[in-house]
Amino acid sequence: MIDPRGPRFAAWVTTAVLAVVLLTGSTLLLAAQAVVFALGAAGHNPYALLWKRFLRRGPAPELEPQAPLRFAQAVGLTFALIGTVALAAGATTVGLVATAAALSAALLNAAFGICLGCELYLRILRTTSRNANPNGATA
Amino acid sequence: MTGLVILCVAVGLTLIAGTIHRRRDGRVRETRQETSGLRSELDALGERPGERATLLQFSSAFCAPCRATRRTLSDVAEMVEGVVHIEVDAEQNLDLVRRLGIVKTPTTLVLDAGTVEVKRASGQPRKADVLAALGHALP
Numbered sequence: 001m002i003d004p005r006g007p008r009f010a011a012w013v014t015t016a017v018l019a020v021v022l023l024t025g026s027t028l029l030l031a032a033q034a035v036v037f038a039l040g041a042a043g044h045n046p047y048a049l050l051w052k053r054f055l056r057r058g059p060a061p062e063l064e065p066q067a068p069l070r071f072a073q074a075v076g077l078t079f080a081l082i083g084t085v086a087l088a089a090g091a092t093t094v095g096l097v098a099t100a101a102a103l104s105a106a107l108l109n110a111a112f113g114i115c116l117g118c119e120l121y122l123r124i125l126r127t128t129s130r131n132a133n134p135n136g137a138t139a
Numbered sequence: 140m141t142g143l144v145i146l147c148v149a150v151g152l153t154l155i156a157g158t159i160h161r162r163r164d165g166r167v168r169e170t171r172q173e174t175s176g177l178r179s180e181l182d183a184l185g186e187r188p189g190e191r192a193t194l195l196q197f198s199s200a201f202c203a204p205c206r207a208t209r210r211t212l213s214d215v216a217e218m219v220e221g222v223v224h225i226e227v228d229a230e231q232n233l234d235l236v237r238r239l240g241i242v243k244t245p246t247t248l249v250l251d252a253g254t255v256e257v258k259r260a261s262g263q264p265r266k267a268d269v270l271a272a273l274g275h276a277l278p
Binding site: 004019021022023024025064065067068069070071092093096097099100101103104107108111112114115117118119121122123125126129 | 141150154156157236241242243244
């Protein structure tokens with residue numbers, strides 16, 4: 001369980017970084033953001049750690065589970081990797097569109113607090129998996 | 140230049156999508172599909188429906204508002220006699236999830252005394268809306 005203000009701050013910084021990638025077309029910056037997403041997917045987003053270290057004020061509001069946040073970081077990582085490879089290979093438009101998708105995901109989280117895992121995880125499962133456990137009971 | 144256009148389009152679409160999502164999320168709506176009762180499905184899950192109504196919640200691992208929804212619904216079940224809250228892991232019951240047309244978590248079904256779905260909420264519902272929906276479902 002973690003303070004949700006950290007990942008919210010991280011989402012705003014991510015949005016800003018990806019906006020700069022779109023404006024400059026910088027492969028290096030997008031690659032750096034991909035590393036940040038990878039760390040975030042492992043539960044150690046550097047922006048959130050910065051917030052925790054230097055910017056945290058006052059008591060935490062209601063704590064949130066970490067798994068949904070890590071899922072969202074993994075979604076961001078996927079788009080950032082596609083974007084990085086495309087930009088490096090000279091497929092600029094593909095790279096920028098992938099970057100825009102990652103930006104959109106971050107902005108949905110930052111500005112609206114939308115939980116990407118809630119929206120996507122079940123849809124992905126429904127299309128990719130036959131049935132994990134036909135006799136499954138409640139967890 | 141291309142980057143600037145993509146940035147503006149992405150931000151615009153995201154803000155529209157986020158606003159629509161915020162307006163719709165958690166709203167309790169009338170169920171259109173004419174379903175028969177879910178008693179055998181509940182039996183298969185090892186769950187007993189409420190005597191007067193059942194709040195059937197589908198949750199998943201990567202879902203922050205599922206926790207808050209659980210709290211809301213169990214509160215309501217405690218407040219209103221004959222109403223039972225059942226939480227089901229969507230991931231473990233994909234066949235049921237597909238059959239009921241559930242695409243995201245949390246999704247809450249309000250079942251009447253005959254376990255027929257009468258209302259549904261995708262997202263985190265407000266307690267007042269759940270109580271109002273129950274008023275509709277109760278005999």
